[in-house]
Amino acid sequence: MRRNLKGAYTIWYRDVIRFSRDRPRIIAALAQPMLYLFVFGTGLGSAMSGSPAGAVDFRQFMFPGTLAMTVLFTAIFSAISIVWDREFGFLKEVMVAPVSRTAVALGKVAGGATVAMFQGVVALLLAPVVGVKLSIDQIASIVGLMLLLATVMTSFGILIAARQKSMEGFQMMMNFLLMPMFFLSGAFFPLRGVPPWMAVLATVDPVTYGVDSLRQVVLRRSLSAEMLGALTVHPMVTNVVVMALLSVAFVVPAVWQFGRQD
Amino acid sequence: MHAIEARQLVRKFGDFVAVAGVEFEVRQGEVFGFLGPNGAGKSTTINMLCTMMRPTSGTAVINGHDVVARPDLVRQSIGIIFQDASLDDRLTGLENLRFHAMLYDIPRETFAARSKELLAMVDLTDKAGEQVRTYSGGMKRRLEIARGLLHHPKVLFLDEPTIGLDPQTRRHIWQYLMKLRQQEGVTMFMTTHYMEEAEHCDRIAVIDHGTIVALDTPENLKGLVGGDIITVRTSDDVRAAARLKAAKGADTRPGPDGQLIVETTNGDRFIPVLIEALANDDPPIAVESIGLSRPTLEDVFIKLTGHAIRASEADATQPLRQMARMWTGGRR
Numbered sequence: 001m002r003r004n005l006k007g008a009y010t011i012w013y014r015d016v017i018r019f020s021r022d023r024p025r026i027i028a029a030l031a032q033p034m035l036y037l038f039v040f041g042t043g044l045g046s047a048m049s050g051s052p053a054g055a056v057d058f059r060q061f062m063f064p065g066t067l068a069m070t071v072l073f074t075a076i077f078s079a080i081s082i083v084w085d086r087e088f089g090f091l092k093e094v095m096v097a098p099v100s101r102t103a104v105a106l107g108k109v110a111g112g113a114t115v116a117m118f119q120g121v122v123a124l125l126l127a128p129v130v131g132v133k134l135s136i137d138q139i140a141s142i143v144g145l146m147l148l149l150a151t152v153m154t155s156f157g158i159l160i161a162a163r164q165k166s167m168e169g170f171q172m173m174m175n176f177l178l179m180p181m182f183f184l185s186g187a188f189f190p191l192r193g194v195p196p197w198m199a200v201l202a203t204v205d206p207v208t209y210g211v212d213s214l215r216q217v218v219l220r221r222s223l224s225a226e227m228l229g230a231l232t233v234h235p236m237v238t239n240v241v242v243m244a245l246l247s248v249a250f251v252v253p254a255v256w257q258f259g260r261q262d
Numbered sequence: 263m264h265a266i267e268a269r270q271l272v273r274k275f276g277d278f279v280a281v282a283g284v285e286f287e288v289r290q291g292e293v294f295g296f297l298g299p300n301g302a303g304k305s306t307t308i309n310m311l312c313t314m315m316r317p318t319s320g321t322a323v324i325n326g327h328d329v330v331a332r333p334d335l336v337r338q339s340i341g342i343i344f345q346d347a348s349l350d351d352r353l354t355g356l357e358n359l360r361f362h363a364m365l366y367d368i369p370r371e372t373f374a375a376r377s378k379e380l381l382a383m384v385d386l387t388d389k390a391g392e393q394v395r396t397y398s399g400g401m402k403r404r405l406e407i408a409r410g411l412l413h414h415p416k417v418l419f420l421d422e423p424t425i426g427l428d429p430q431t432r433r434h435i436w437q438y439l440m441k442l443r444q445q446e447g448v449t450m451f452m453t454t455h456y457m458e459e460a461e462h463c464d465r466i467a468v469i470d471h472g473t474i475v476a477l478d479t480p481e482n483l484k485g486l487v488g489g490d491i492i493t494v495r496t497s498d499d500v501r502a503a504a505r506l507k508a509a510k511g512a513d514t515r516p517g518p519d520g521q522l523i524v525e526t527t528n529g530d531r532f533i534p535v536l537i538e539a540l541a542n543d544d545p546p547i548a549v550e551s552i553g554l555s556r557p558t559l560e561d562v563f564i565k566l567t568g569h570a571i572r573a574s575e576a577d578a579t580q581p582l583r584q585m586a587r588m589w590t591g592g593r594r
Contacts, residue, residue, distance in 0.1 A: 003367045010364040018352045021393075088346040090361075093409075096312055097365035098337040 007099030008107035014090065015078070015111030019118055029074070029119040033066035033126055040188070041130075059130045060222055061231065064214035065187030067120050067142070068149060072207055074119040075150045076178060078112030079157025082258075083164050101259035105158065108258075109251060112154035113147060120146040133221055141217045148243045149210035155250035156206065162257035185211045190231045202233075206246050213239035263326055265290050265417050265449035266311065270320035273306050280306040282472035283320065288417075288451055293443065295463035296453040297559065303472040304453035305345070308421050311451070312342055325416045338366075341410030341448075345421040347402045351395035355386055355405050358394060359412060366413040373412075380408040383445070384438055400431035404438060411446065420452040424459060436462055457559040466559070470567040480559060487557040487565045490529025494536065495521045497548040502540055505547065509539045521551075529554045 019025070037059050045058030085091035094104055121143060127134055134142070160173060184198065185207035191199065202208045212232050216239075219228055234242075266288035273281040281303040288294040296304045309315040311322055313333035321328060327335040349358050356377065363373040381387045384404035394402060403423065410418055423439070424432040440462070442448065452463070460466050460480065467477040476483060496502040499522050506512045506524065512532075517523045526532045533552060540547040564570055 006367060007365055010361055014350060014353070014361060017357075018350070021352050088348070090348055090350040092344055092346075093342075093348040093362070094365060096314060096337055096340075096342050097362075098334050098367075099365055 003098065004100050004103035007094075007097065008103040008110065011094060011104060011107030012111040012114065015108075015115050016118075019115045026119075026122055029070055029122040030126065033070055033123045036066050036069070036188075037062060037126065037130055044188075056219075056223060056227065056231070057131065060132055060219065061190075061215075062188055063127065063130050063132055064218040065185075065211055066126075067123050067146065067214055067218070068185065068187055068207060068211045069182060070123040071116045071120040071146050071150050071210070072153050072178075072182060075112055075116035075153035076157040078115055079108075079154050080161050080173075082108060082158060083161050087165075102255050105162075105255040105258040106251075109151065109154050109158060109254070112157070113150040116150035116154065117143065117147040120150070127218075131222075132218060134218070135221070138217055138220060142214060145210065145213050145217065145240075145243075148240070148247065149207070149214075151247045152206050152210070152243050152250060155247060155254045159250055159254035159257060162254060163260070181205050181207050184208070186233070187211050191233045192230060206243070209234065209239040209242045209246075213243070263290075264288060264323075265292065265325060266294075266451060267323045268307075268311070268320070269322070271307065271310060271317050271322055272319045273303075273310060273315065274318045279472055281310070281317075284467075284469070284472070284474050286467055286474065286477060288449060291443075291447050291449055292465065293450045293463045294452070295460045295466040296451070296469055297455065297457075297460045297466050297563070298453075298469035299455055302469045304455075304469060305421060306472075307469075308419055308451070308453055312340060312419055313337055338413070339416045341413065341415035341418045343403075343406050343410050343418070343420045343423055345425055347406065349394045349402055349405060349409075352393060354391050354393050355381070355397070356390040358405060359390075359409055362409045362412050368413055376412060376414075377408075380411055383442065384408045398431075399427055400434060403427065403431075403435055407435075407438060407442070411442065411448070415448065417449045417451060420450060422453055422455070424454075424456065432456075432459070457563075460559050468563060468566055475566045476562070483559065483562045484557045487561045489525045489527045490532075490557070491555045492524040492526065492529050492533060492536065493517055493521045493553040493555070494524065495550040495552070496540060497550065501543070502547050505539060505543045506536065509542075510535060512536075529556060 041059035041062045048058060082091060086095060091104075095101075124134075124139070124142065160177075184202050184205045186202060187207070191202050191208070191212075194202070212234050213236060216228060216232050216236055219231075223231070264287040266286075268284055268286050270283045270285055271281055272279070272283050284303070284307060286294075296307065298304050306315065310317045311324060311329060313329050313336050316330065321330070323329070324336045325339040327339065329336050350361070353361065359377045359380075360373065363377070368376070378387075381390050384407055386401060386405055386408065389397065389401065394405065397405065407423075420439075424435050427435065436459070439450070443450065452459075454460055463480065465477065465479055466483060467474045468483070469475070476486070494502070499516070499520065503514045503522055506514055506522075512524050512526065514522045514524050524532070524536065533554060537549055537552070540549055560570065
């Protein structure tokens with residue numbers, strides 16, 4: 001038991017150290033949201049200035065969406081990396097160490113989620129640039145929500161990657177799973193008043209709950225409660241409970257899949 | 263007790279039989295080689311012995327522990343050096359060792375002493391504080407060897423330990439391996455498709471299509487393909503041939519461009535005898551040049567399997583390997 005805890009800790013710690021040494025990656029974490037916010041956000045914002053959503057600064061509206069995007073893609077990428085890390089990387093060395101597969105998988109979920117949360121925190125630095133003011137307790141809630149979303153997505157990614165032996169499935173997954181999940185989450189448009197089919201898909205999309213909850217916290221001081229209610233879909237409690245349930249629902253099979261031996 | 267005992271080990275992938283009932287023992291302290299082309303079943307066998315893959319049938323016992331029943335005890339008693347570097351490039355050499363110590367639950371004080379000793383053995387003491395991505399291929403390999411030994415394994419597995427390294431580095435790695443064999447007395451099990459490398463082993467199992475086709479010392483294996491060949495050029499080949507036959511009972515045959523060829527079992531010992539016999543003839547026969555060629559393991563392999571060891575080819579895992587490089591090597 002002690003050994004397995006130490007093993008899981010080692011794997012988590014490795015991911016954290018790697019992140020702290022990877023400056024280009026930290027800069028990339030800023031560059032992508034900036035691109036979306038200033039090019040996409042500015043362009044779309046002026047085009048929509050007549051509509052109800054145009055009543056708020058569109059870049060402010062998008063900002064929580066870019067936080068979710070950063071967390072989502074970092075988490076999935078971490079999870080996917082186990083495919084080759086296990087064949088050719090450090091993880092191969094971990095797999096032959098006297099540490100249980102469950103500990104390895106849990107360490108990897110913790111590591112991936114932590115790094116994704118850190119990337120999200122880096123992206124959060126853009127808040128003043130788009131004119132979003134945040135208090136300390138708001139920041140604390142945002143960090144918590146990002147960690148929760150990161151846990152959901154890392155375990156989801158590991159669940160998919162655990163049995164994968166090649167990179168072929170990777171592109172497929174990006175195109176047919178990840179991008180739709182991101183677009184349907186309401187990151188860049190409000191989910192109020194969308195056609196029913198889209199509303200249904202958005203409801204089963206785990207990312208929706210991350211975006212929705214982040215938006216409620218991030219814009220709490222920038223928008224009136226009434227306006228915020230018109231731009232979000234679920235009560236805060238629903239968002240948090242759904243994400244908590246989903247993380248358990250993904251972690252358990254992910255650990256099981258990862259532990260299966262050839 | 264043997265270090266490794268494999269009994270009727272079989273591994274199938276669907277209908278394909280990768281390993282078809284291999285059976286061997288490795289003695290304590292022995293350097294044992296698995297020689298064969300890519301796809302012969304070497305890596306599959308090593309994966310089964312290291313508890314990475316379950317045998318379809320048969321058993322394997324490492325250091326007294328069954329690989330299926332007690333994988334935890336097996337893992338505790340083995341060290342592995344993989345074909346692909348499994349170091350983390352973003353960590354320093356010492357950190358890579360420390361992470362290994364954490365995974366194997368080695369106490370801090372033991373680690374401090376042991377890592378120092380091993381880093382000195384592989385000549386990496388000065389580089390230990392630098393990130394592994396600044397290391398050369400040979401340095402990475404040496405660090406992996408040190409890491410594999412950190413937890414005092416009884417058996418060290420080496421999967422193609424010098425693949426992709428230049429000949430000079432390869433020689434160095436072998437010097438380190440021989441040194442650690444002396445200092446640590448560890449049993450080594452290696453796979454290779456380099457003939458020269460197999461020469462370092464005490465015994466070699468030649469494997470092809472999942473079956474062991476021969477298992478013996480390198481010397482005895484070479485004995486399978488006939489003796490040493492001495493090629494000699496003299497001032498008078500006809501008299502030389504007659505003299506060798508009369509004095510030493512040696513049969514000769516003419517070579518492709520006017521030399522004499524003598525086939526014998528111990529060529530190195532026969533050369534002085536031959537020179538002396540020719541010099542003592544009356545009048546003496548002058549030796550102009552002399553050459554000795556011994557059968558290689560390549561010859562053995564061809565004789566046993568009917569084909570040469572194929573050169574390493576790019577396989578299906580290549581794209582994945584590239585992703586791995588991007589991930590571990592990072593952007594530079």
